[in-house]
Every structure is written in C-alpha cells, then in structure tokens.
Amino acid sequence: MAKLMVVGDATVDQMYFIDALPEAGGEVTALRAMMEPGGAGGTMATALARLGHDVAIATRVGEGPFSNLALRHVLASGVDLSLLQRDERLQTSSVTILITPDTQRTMISAVGASRYLDSAALEPQHVASRDALVMSAYSLVAGPQRAYAVQALAYAADAGVVTFVDMGSGAVNALQGRLLPLLRGVDYVLMNERELFALTGEASISDAVAGLRAQGIQRLVVKVGEMGSIVVTPELTELVEALEIDDVVDTTGAGDYYTAAFAHGVLAGAGLHGAAWLGNVAGALNTTRVGAQSFELDEATLDRHAAVETAPSG
Numbered sequence: 360m361a362k363l364m365v366v367g368d369a370t371v372d373q374m375y376f377i378d379a380l381p382e383a384g385g386e387v388t389a390l391r392a393m394m395e396p397g398g399a400g401g402t403m404a405t406a407l408a409r410l411g412h413d414v415a416i417a418t419r420v421g422e423g424p425f426s427n428l429a430l431r432h433v434l435a436s437g438v439d440l441s442l443l444q445r446d447e448r449l450q451t452s453s454v455t456i457l458i459t460p461d462t463q464r465t466m467i468s469a470v471g472a473s474r475y476l477d478s479a480a481l482e483p484q485h486v487a488s489r490d491a492l493v494m495s496a497y498s499l500v501a502g503p504q505r506a507y508a509v510q511a512l513a514y515a516a517d518a519g520v521v522t523f524v525d526m527g528s529g530a531v532n533a534l535q536g537r538l539l540p541l542l543r544g545v546d547y548v549l550m551n552e553r554e555l556f557a558l559t560g561e562a563s564i565s566d567a568v569a570g571l572r573a574q575g576i577q578r579l580v581v582k583v584g585e586m587g588s589i590v591v592t593p594e595l596t597e598l599v600e601a602l603e604i605d606d607v608v609d610t611t612g613a614g615d616y617y618t619a620a621f622a623h624g625v626l627a628g629a630g631l632h633g634a635a636w637l638g639n640v641a642g643a644l645n646t647t648r649v650g651a652q653s654f655e656l657d658e659a660t661l662d663r664h665a666a667v668e669t670a671p672s673g
Contacts, residue, residue, distance in 0.1 A: 361626040362413045364442070364486055366508050367400020367495030368473040369418045369429045370452040372611065372651060377457055380465060395650035396431045397454060398473070399495035399527060402612045402651045406619035406641070407493070408436035411658050412626075415439035415489070417507065419476040425451040432652040442485060446472035462610050462646075468529060474500075478507035486511055487518035493622050494523065495615075496530035499541055509541065516544050521626070525618040526550035531557045543575040547625065549618050551582040564589065568596060580635060582617055587639050590631045599635040602643040602664065612651025617642035620661060640665045 376391040396405075404416040416438050420426040422445065429451045433440070452471035456464050476498070486492055492515040498508035515522050522545045531538060531554045538558065542548050548571075552564065561567035564581065568591050571579055579591040587601035620641030624634030641656055644664060648654040 360411050360413055361490040361623075362415075362488065363407055363491045363493055363622070363626075364415050364417060364489045364511070365400055365404040365407065365438075365493045366417045366476075366498050366511055367403060367493075368398035368452050368470075368497060369396070369401030369404075369416065369420060369433060370398035370454050370471075370473070371395075371425050371429050372397030373453060373455045374609075374611070374649070375455070375457050377459060379459060380457060393649065394428060395653065396429055396433070397612065397651040398429065398452065399497060399525060399615050400473075401429060401433050402615035403493055403495070403525070403619045404438045405432045405436045405652045406616050406656055407623065408433075408438045409655060409657050410619065410623045410661065412623070413439070415442050415485075417442040417476065417481070417485075417511070419444040419446055419472045419474075419504070421446050421449050421451040421472045423451075425453065442480075444472075444476060444480065446475060449475060456611060458609065458611075462607055464611060470502075474502040474504050476504040476507045478503060478510050481507055481510055481514075483514045483517070486514035486520055489520055491521040491523065491622060491626060493618065494525070496524055496526045496534075496538065499538065500530055500533045512541070512544070521546050523547045523549065523618065523622050523625075525614065526554040526558070528554055528557065539571075539574050539576075545576075547578050547580065547621070548576055549580040549582065549614075549621065551614060552584070555581050565596075578631070580621060580638070582614055582638075582642070588617070588635045590635045592631065597632060599632055599639060602640045604643045604646055607646040609649045610646050611649075613642040613645045615651065616645040616654070616656065620656070623658075623661075637661060637665055 617638040621638035
C-alpha cells in the first residue's frame with residue numbers, strides 16, 4: 360500500500376442522456392437524467408483508495424446536499440479528508456454532461472468552491488509524507504487553487520515524491536503555452552490524443568510527442584481510446600493495446616480511472632508497460648457503468664481482468 364496525495368476537483372456530475380444535441384435556442388427531452396459524484400480529483404482519489412492505497416484528497420467544496428453528493432464515494436472508500444476545505448459562500452463545483460447515443464460527452468463546468476482551494480493551508484509535510492502526488496491539470500488553471508497546485512508540485516520536487524499530472528481538455532485550452540513550463544519536472548504526464556494535439560499544435564502523434572520531448576517532458580502517456588495507450592520515454596515509444604469492451608455505456612471518468620490504475624501500477628513496480636496495461640483495463644471497465652465512480656474497482660478485480668486478457672508484450 361502506498362501513501363498518495365490527490366489534488367483536484369470533487370464535483371457533482373449532472374448527467375443527461377439525449378438522442379442528439381439541441382440546435383441553438385432549441386430544446387430536447389432527456390431520455391434519462393441523474394446526478395452522480397464526479398470530478399477528476401474525487402474520481403482518482405476514490406479509485407486509488409479502492410485499490411488499497413492510503414489516499415488524502417486536497418479539494419474544496421461548499422456546504423449542503425451538493426457537497427454530500429460530491430463526496431459520497433470519496434467518503435465510502437475511506438479517503439483521508441484532513442486536507443479537505445469547506446467554503447461557506449460558494450457552491451460545490453458541478454459539471455453538466457450531455458451524453459449522446461455514441462457515448463460522446465458535451466460538458467458545461469461550473470468551477471464553484473474548488474477554484475478557491477487555499478494554499479495557505481498547505482504545508483511541506485502534507486506532500487513530503489506521501490509516496491506520490493497525483494494531480495488533475497484543472498487545478499493549475501487559475502485562482503487560489505492554481506497557487507496550491509504549483510506549491511504542491513514544488514514541495515514534491517523538493518522531497519523527491521513521485522508526481523503524476525493528468526491533463527484535461529479544459530485545462531489545456533485555458534492554459535495552452537503556460538502549461539508546459541509547469542510540467543517539465545513532473546515524473547509522469549498523462550493526456551488523451553485530443554489534448555496532445557491541442558497542447559502542441561501538431562497534427563500527428565509522432566510530431567506532437569517529439570515536440571514534448573524537446574520541451575523536456577521525459578515520461579508521457581497518451582490515451583488513444585479504443586487503440587489503448589502510448590507510453591513515451593527517452594528510450595522508447597510503445598503502444599499498449601486496449602482491453603476490448605463490448606458494452607460501453609458511459610465514458611465519464613474512464614480517463615481518471617486510467618490514471619489511478621497507472622499510478623497504482625507504477626508504485627507497485629509493474630513497469631511502464633504493465634502500468635499502462637492496468638490503466639487500459641481500469642479505463643475500459645469503468646465504461647461499463649453510468650457515472651464516473653460507479654464501477655467499484657478493487658485490486659483483485661483489476662488483477663483478474665488484467666490477467667484474463669494478458670497485456671500484449673512489446
């Protein structure tokens with residue numbers, strides 16, 4: 360069991376399953392609507408705790424029913440809330456998600472309390488006492504939360520704590536060129552294909568990867584959906600094939616489960632290929648349930664599925 364600190368939002372996901380997106384000024388009726396715990400920080404912390412790790416989450420929520428819902432699985436999985444901050448003025452952050460039959464998601468975010476995570480409450484030992492720091496890049500976008508996230512990365516570098524930063528389309532679009540300098544000292548940077556192209560301005564994976572290598576990003580993981588994921592180090596570039604899943608119902612949280620399982624694999628000594636395979640398996644399994652945190656992925660379940668569908672060797 361490793362000790363991890365997760366920095367990122369814990370949100371309420373307001374999910375609407377629809378036949379098609381409405382035209383401007385139009386209206387559609389949802390086939391199904393529900394509210395679920397979400398947010399990259401809450402989802403990664405929940406997944407890591409379910410995998411057996413000692414996890415503390417640094418996030419900020421409001422008061423009332425929304426905060427209770429946002430933290431439902433975080434609490435149930437035993438995540439340490441000693442770094443949680445409460446905001447008496449702002450509502451817990453939320454995301455409205457419109458999901459079409461092809462499982463594509465259109466999202467509207469309301470950042471709320473999470474953007475005001477106060478760095479004055481962060482002390483060096485909060486990070487130094489951990490084996491790893493896992494962070495959502497949304498924490499680096501703006502406000503007091505950005506100062507908290509930057510300081511946490513600095514404390515991790517000083518203490519030699521392993522760092523993982525997971526991108527997000529909103530974070531990449533908001534920060535663009537300002538993001539790369541923050542990533543140069545990070546041990547593992549994870550993103551999907553769309554985020555890779557947006558961050559680098561390139562149109563091919565090979566050119567984009569080369570550009571990030573030139574910028575000093577030493578270890579990169581690119582999630583490429585049904586193809587799996589690509590692991591990039593100074594020594595190699597390797598595709599790790601996906602776990603095939605037939606009954607995909609919702610992709611919300613799949614990338615966050617990937618990151619959690621990848622970090623789990625790295626810290627367990629699985630090697631980069633093995634960690635990427637565990638990430639592929641976790642992300643795929645998560646798509647079989649509705650909601651970012653609904654698939655209860657424990658270590659035995661992850662290992663069983665990873666062993667049944669053996670990772671392709673490379």
